[in-house]
Amino acid sequence: MVIIRDSLTFHYVVLQWRLGSEVGSHRSTNTRKGGDEKMPVYVVLGRYTQKGIENMKASPERLEAARKVARSVGGEIKEFYYTMGRYDFVAICEAPNDEAMTKSLLIISGVGAVRTETLPAIPSDKAADILKGLP
Numbered sequence: 001m002v003i004i005r006d007s008l009t010f011h012y013v014v015l016q017w018r019l020g021s022e023v024g025s026h027r028s029t030n031t032r033k034g035g036d037e038k039m040p041v042y043v044v045l046g047r048y049t050q051k052g053i054e055n056m057k058a059s060p061e062r063l064e065a066a067r068k069v070a071r072s073v074g075g076e077i078k079e080f081y082y083t084m085g086r087y088d089f090v091a092i093c094e095a096p097n098d099e100a101m102t103k104s105l106l107i108i109s110g111v112g113a114v115r116t117e118t119l120p121a122i123p124s125d126k127a128a129d130i131l132k133g134l135p
Helices: 007-022 050-054 056-072 098-109 124-132
Strands: 041-048 076-082 089-094 114-121
Touching (some): 041 050, 056 098
């Protein structure tokens, strides 16, 4: 019997039940499936909701559950930092595409403990190539 202590774990278990063994089985290789192209990187800025603040002690477990959700769509939370100021945390994530990133964030945010703002990150070498092409 599985004891579910928070709703993010519950959503992960439901997702696992719906999709079978696919959930959590992906491992990030920092490349997209079948190629050498690196996966897109995203910077996620987050704030805790009142619900998240009231259950702050469960934050490490929610983070682990969020990591499983990210892996379930083929992505990964590469780095996670608690911060002071306007945002409560910053995460550096990878996902195969915008759709996978959006799906994982909707699952995570759907629990109600966090609100996020996500920034697609462009590597400096790719940005330099874009800038070279400007008129």
